[in-house]
Amino acid sequence: LLVAHQPDLGTAVLLALTGLTVVILAGLSWKVIFAGAGLVLAALPPFFFFVLHDYQRQRILTFINPESDPSGSGYHILQSKIALGSGGLLGKGYGLGSQSQLNFLPEKQTDFIFATLAEEFGFLGCAAILLLYAAVIFMALRTASLAHSHFGRLTAAGVTSTFALYVLINGAMVMGMAPVVGVPMPLLSYGGSVMLTVMIGFGLVQSVRVHRYSEVTASKSSLF
Template sequence: MTASALTRPGERDRLSTKISELDWRLIALLCVIAGMGTAMLYSIAGGHWQPWAIKHLIRFGMLVVVMLAMAMVHPKWWFRAAYPLYGVVLIMVLMIEFTPLGYEPAGAGAKNWLNLGFMRIQPAEFMKLGLVLALARWYHNHTAQEARWSWKLIFPAGMIGVPFLLIAKQPDLGSAMVVGLTGALIMFVAGLSWRVIAAGAVAAVAIIPPFVMFGMHDYQRNRVLTFLDPEADPSGTGYNIIQSKIALGSGGFLGKGYGLGSQSQLEFLPERHTDFIFSTVAEEFGFVGSFFMLACYVGVILIALRIASLAHSHFGRIAAAGMTGFFALFVLINGAMVMGMAPVVGVPMPLLSYGGSSMMTVMFGFGLVLSTRVHRYAELPKGTGLF
């Protein structure tokens, strides 16, 4: 039994004790990744803090404080807020579709932002958080047999399917993919029957061809076809992937040097500050730099999964694992995308790419993971739940 387990309950609630229970390895790795993101944004801008690097750094600094504050909050409050938060974010997604507040950035090709006047937000990013918490609460209140196979699984399936379809309709295929895969991952972690998983995998494979041909917009279909054969249109739809591969390969083992990447500095590489920033890392720091960055991401994922496994409450385990899952999906999808192993779907590399909504989602998620770490001995009562 650990020293923390022997601590009297009243002492565990002290702020100093909670701070000592934080996993500083996880926090340090997040700082390293965001620091590397700031350095790359500075390089991409030609050695200038504007327009990206300083904003990236300031946002991260502010969100670290928010993350640590969230870690001090007892999981019972996240448990109580799970369904209301999911409902609020779902309403925001609906507002994009059915109200004039829906906003489409120039050249984005998707109406996926909500213009509130004083600020613009991307509800699809926050849906990942709301979905994880809502599913964690649902599974906390149901038995292992019900999680394995039961008619009641229609409720978590609905919680996943409704936002997936709404976000895909915007159309924001990248965010919809992360939402759907995150939900599926949570159902798997919660104990879904292998037969159901196998049937779902077969159905997904069967539905992909007709979905690509009839369910996608023309530009989305072109992205898939370009992924299969980018050289078919090297100066058009295949341009992004080809330039990304050139940047990845030209870095060699040690890279061209900081600030010396021709693809990014000469602006051949598109979206070099967001979707394809990892290609810039590979060009300037080579295989060594790329391996280091991926090692940092793997370290974050392993530490967070360890935190999830140590939580005493089922809610804490599912929530922490779900938060880690969507972070891992970001890394996997973006990494595959820039290497030409997946279609370009606009999924950023977390904390490395420039973007406020994405960073906020990731940092909020790790605030909840750290809350699970600090309060890992907390027990939450089971009940019938909302469903």
């Protein structure tokens, strides 16, 4: 709620989804999960009309029909789709993308870095990148499954879910399958803060692997 109040709805949604993933993995009853999902769906219409800011509502409407304002609010999505399609199967080559190099594609080094790579390295290049992401996610989930401690499992799974959601949301955004939000592509987007947080997350996962045979037990003398 504090992050959403900034306002930064994209990051707030990401935090909520990560928290929901951890709660589900911790063993929350499916009845409670389905009941909560029903309440969220019922709250979406009033949330859209009375809580979201005007620019946030415009992002959702633009996602539904980006062609309604091609030179304004729909510019980002349309240019990203053009870059994705112009790359073809093998791409135009490193540094030879017309959309990115001629600055038609906005935020080509951060939020839309995946579209830049698609134009320069094509479908095969993007598929290779996604396979590498899938390998990282698989190894991190493998680490979570090997941990003897419930806390270790939830820690590794929570960090992994955050990483996976970043990849999923950013990839869907640049392909026009999700509204445009300020979510970077981890390990690819320019910026030191996102790289630092991702590396800290990897460090936590590695720590879970190193201490996978340790078990965290509750102490009767502990206050927590």
